[in-house]
Amino acid sequence: MSTRTDIVNRRLLKKDKNVESFWANVFKQFKRNKLAVVSTYIVLAIVLACIIVPMVSPYSLEQTDTANRAQAPSRSHWLGTDNIGRDLFTRLFIGGRISLGIALAVVTLECIIGIVLGTLAGYYGGIVDGIIMRISDIFLCFPFLIICIVIVSIFSSGPATLILTLSILSWPSIARIVRAQILSLRELEYMEACEALGISDFKRMFRHLLPNVMAYIIVYATLGIAATILTETSLSFLGLGIRFPIPTWGNLIQPARELVVIQKYWWYWMPSGIAIFLTVMCCNIIGDALRDAVDPKMKR
Amino acid sequence: MRTYIIRRVAQMIPVFLGIMFILFLLLQLAPGGPSNMLMDPRMTVEQKEELAEKYGENKPFYEKFFNWIVDAAQGNFGNSITHKKPVTAVINDFIGNTFLLSSLSLLVGLLIGVPLGIVSATRQYSAVDYAATVFALIGVSLPAFFFALLLLKAFAVDLALFPIFGLADPLLRKADWLTRTLDKAHHLVLPVTVLGMTQAASFMRYTRSSMLEVIRQDYVRTARAKGLKEKVVIYKHAFRNAMIPIITLLGFSIPGLLSGALMTETIFSLPGLGKASVEAVSQRNFPLVLGINAMLSIVTLFAALIADLLYAAADPRIRYD
Numbered sequence: 146m147s148t149r150t151d152i153v154n155r156r157l158l159k160k161d162k163n164v165e166s167f168w169a170n171v172f173k174q175f176k177r178n179k180l181a182v183v184s185t186y187i188v189l190a191i192v193l194a195c196i197i198v199p200m201v202s203p204y205s206l207e208q209t210d211t212a213n214r215a216q217a218p219s220r221s222h223w224l225g226t227d228n229i230g231r232d233l234f235t236r237l238f239i240g241g242r243i244s245l246g247i248a249l250a251v252v253t254l255e256c257i258i259g260i261v262l263g264t265l266a267g268y269y270g271g272i273v274d275g276i277i278m279r280i281s282d283i284f285l286c287f288p289f290l291i292i293c294i295v296i297v298s299i300f301s302s303g304p305a306t307l308i309l310t311l312s313i314l315s316w317p318s319i320a321r322i323v324r325a326q327i328l329s330l331r332e333l334e335y336m337e338a339c340e341a342l343g344i345s346d347f348k349r350m351f352r353h354l355l356p357n358v359m360a361y362i363i364v365y366a367t368l369g370i371a372a373t374i375l376t377e378t379s380l381s382f383l384g385l386g387i388r389f390p391i392p393t394w395g396n397l398i399q400p401a402r403e404l405v406v407i408q409k410y411w412w413y414w415m416p417s418g419i420a421i422f423l424t425v426m427c428c429n430i431i432g433d434a435l436r437d438a439v440d441p442k443m444k445r
Numbered sequence: 446m447r448t449y450i451i452r453r454v455a456q457m458i459p460v461f462l463g464i465m466f467i468l469f470l471l472l473q474l475a476p477g478g479p480s481n482m483l484m485d486p487r488m489t490v491e492q493k494e495e496l497a498e499k500y501g502e503n504k505p506f507y508e509k510f511f512n513w514i515v516d517a518a519q520g521n522f523g524n525s526i527t528h529k530k531p532v533t534a535v536i537n538d539f540i541g542n543t544f545l546l547s548s549l550s551l552l553v554g555l556l557i558g559v560p561l562g563i564v565s566a567t568r569q570y571s572a573v574d575y576a577a578t579v580f581a582l583i584g585v586s587l588p589a590f591f592f593a594l595l596l597l598k599a600f601a602v603d604l605a606l607f608p609i610f611g612l613a614d615p616l617l618r619k620a621d622w623l624t625r626t627l628d629k630a631h632h633l634v635l636p637v638t639v640l641g642m643t644q645a646a647s648f649m650r651y652t653r654s655s656m657l658e659v660i661r662q663d664y665v666r667t668a669r670a671k672g673l674k675e676k677v678v679i680y681k682h683a684f685r686n687a688m689i690p691i692i693t694l695l696g697f698s699i700p701g702l703l704s705g706a707l708m709t710e711t712i713f714s715l716p717g718l719g720k721a722s723v724e725a726v727s728q729r730n731f732p733l734v735l736g737i738n739a740m741l742s743i744v745t746l747f748a749a750l751i752a753d754l755l756y757a758a759a760d761p762r763i764r765y766d
Contacts, residue, residue, distance in 0.1 A: 282463075
């Protein structure tokens with residue numbers, strides 16, 4: 146409780162030069178965690194590579210070269226070629242664009258739904274809260290994997306469907322975090338001040354309450370990116386998420402479902418797996434570090 | 446206590462109906478129904494109509510949903526279209542393997558994760574702690590399917606120590622009970638390792654942070670101050686309280702465990718509910734899809750209830766009246 150009052154006090158005292166703002170403090174704490182700083186640079190490097198490599202690569206996504214089929218990594222093909230001679234280095238980073246893009250879209254959408262519903266539930270309480278929380282119960286108890294299978298195999302398997310499905314299935318967690326925070330923030334004195342000043346409900350929720358929850362949302366979103374990458378790639382690997390011709394880190398590993406590929410062609414599937422692992426691990430490290438920085442009580 | 450349980454079970458009913466309603470809506474939106482999969486191009490229009498009629502596809506949506514609920518309440522989930530057997534019988538055939546895989550993995554996860562978390566917390570910042578933390582971080586970040594492929598490459602393909610897929614060697618079908626059990630265990634080693642490690646990693650992370658919080662409390666200092674052995678302090682005084690959040694986690698990890706089991710089954714082609722549901726969806730076998738989902742939802746809902754009850758049992762300060 147005391148930290149939350151501190152946050153509010155710090156925000157009020159922001160004009161005072163001698164008082165460090167909440168975010169400056171978080172940033173300082175975060176920078177102390179060297180592992181997290183290194184992870185941030187790694188994630189940035191991966192994102193940049195996914196943007197730049199396909200642009201400067203001499204090969205394209207579908208360009209085949211039957212003379213150079215199933216080549217091991219070499220100087221001309223850094224990660225070798227697949228069974229119809231496509232350059233796997235280029236495909237890896239185009240797949241990364243899709244996987245990272247989907248993760249970002251899912252987390253953004255999920256946070257928007259979760260924040261709006263969580264704020265409404267926490268602020269109004271009563272019947273609004275009851276209805277929103279019962280709906281979130283329903284979504285939390287959904288057999289996640291089977292619903293994904295149903296939606297993807299019945300409707301199309303395009304990125305839009307998958308983004309929508311994953312975000313609709315995962316908003317309840319963020320809604321619950323936001324609701325719990327709003328519930329306790331609502332009781333603070335500055336809300337009474339809002340009441341006295343006649344500030345509208347909408348402004349109270351989204352201008353005065355929500356900024357104080359933002360830190361928790363950012364922590365959740367960072368960890369959410371990691372979780373979404375894992376889910377999307379798993380589904381795509383099983384052929385239940387994004388399907389070819391659109392490559393993702395998940396379906397690029399699909400050839401490894403054939404035994405001969407596992408046996409002989411490690412460069413078909415290992416780079417994508419390592420890319421997923423590295424990205425997810427760095428996001429988890431950053432998320433943990435942010436949580437420690439935002440909420441010193443959680444410091445391990 | 447009894448009224449609490451009754452109230453909680455009563456609250457589950459609307460949630461369960463909500464889940465099934467949304468699923469029904471989805472299946473309704475799907476192009477093609479069960480009859481499409483059975484249709485023969487040589488059939489006449491009348492025959493096709495008859496088939497659609499037989500599976501009740503022409504009835505309005507709300508009527509289908511209502512009928513399903515009424516039947517399900519009486520334990521009748523209809524017939525699986527491809528298996529020509531009641532849905533309950535089909536689920537019965539597959540659930541054993543899924544249950545075996547998930548319970549063994551949960552056990553492995555607890556047996557590795559919890560002790561590792563305790564050791565890691567009691568020796569914070571030691572080499573053991575760093576090693577355990579890194580292990581847990583890798584465990585939650587390594588995609589299960591990629592881990593499975595790496596294990597397959599190393600132990601099943603290159604070293605040929607374990608079978609590559611399935612649950613039973615067809616050559617041993619007529620062998621005695623002991624040989625078949627050992628063969629099954631041999632087949633389960635890699636799948637249980639994959640699922641168990643992900644479980645262990647998350648249990649380790651939770652146990653560690655929960656233990657760290659408890660160890661700093663005053664009563665633990667008191668226990669030390671009165672000269673108790675460190676073992677007694679940790680395992681009798683601190684551990685008991687640190688376990689409370691872990692028990693809750695146990696209940697809430699059931700849905701994830703089941704999803705993981707379905708995924709692992711699909712990767713190792715084990716005959717379980719995962720394989721059954723992927724097939725059921727692609728064959729438009731809607732009664733089976735609904736049946737499996739109903740079962741998984743009920744398991745999930747009851748797991749949450751049991752978690753809450755265990756929570757009260759572990760912590761006498763909590764009373765449900």
